[in-house]
Amino acid sequence: MKKILLFVVCISLIAAFKVYSAEIAWMYVQHRAYGEGKSVNRLGFGLIDNQLRYIESDSAISEVKLFNSQGKEMKMAPHRFGKVSEIFGSYDSKNSQWRYSKKWQFDSWFHLDILEELLPGKYRLSVKTADGKTTEREYVFRSRIELPFVDQRSMRIQKDLHGNLIWTWDVPKDMGFIALQTKTRARAAIEIYKNDENVAYFSIILPSHMGYAFIPGEVAQLINEKGDRFELKISLETRDKNNRAYSKPYIFNEELKVVSR
Secondary structure (H helix, E strand, C coil): CHHHHHHHHHHHHHHHHHHHCEEEEEEEEEEEEECCCCEEEEEEEEEEECCCCECCCHHHEEEEEEECCCCCECCECCCEEEEEEEEEEEEECCCCEEEECCCCEEEEEEEEEECCCCCCEEEEEEEEECCCCEEEEEEEECCCCCCCCCCHHHCEEEECCCCCEEEECCCCCCHHHHHHHCCEEEEEEEEEEECCEEEEEEEEEECCCCCEEEECHHHHHHHHHHCCEEEEEEEEEECCCCEEEECCCEEECCCCCCCCC
């Protein structure tokens, strides 16, 4: 009987370890600006378990602390947790090729608003998991740069003869000058909602001077099958992820297809 009880206890401890023991897979300290007029300083990070899977619940952590390069703890708002299914894409400018994952992948993340000014330097993130262990990671914030916004009113969606979607927008005129001073890129993203719940996400990374994205018909179909409302956004960002500027959303309250405007 004692052996059975000990076995059950061991299994329970192993299960708890699998659920809660985690490491920081990525992080950023970032200044964000939004086309609606809001701006925030944001800490974001992702946690993976010992099987390299993203954490499925915010109960995995008990404490989050961020320290600046002087070792001072930063003031932050309470953490928020998000999870969605995702499809990613990228544009290979060297070979002029579009690359996509065509299978939904689970992703989760934590984010907190930093309630202080971001100064250049190295930031250290310390996360205590529910099993009492602490995992840490460092990130360098180099500088704050004001990026322009893509005008949501310039966005268009067209469908070609093969069912592929061509998404276009106007590149801000001053983006070229900024790109000469620092490395930048663009991110075309679609937040997918079902019954007012954010259930999935599509994004593709592009050169910042490109004003269009190609979405294969089969990927467009996968996106349409997931939701009933789609919010399209373009963000311009520095490649070090220190700065990001989001356009206002271009919203479809129906299937993502060509519509008259």
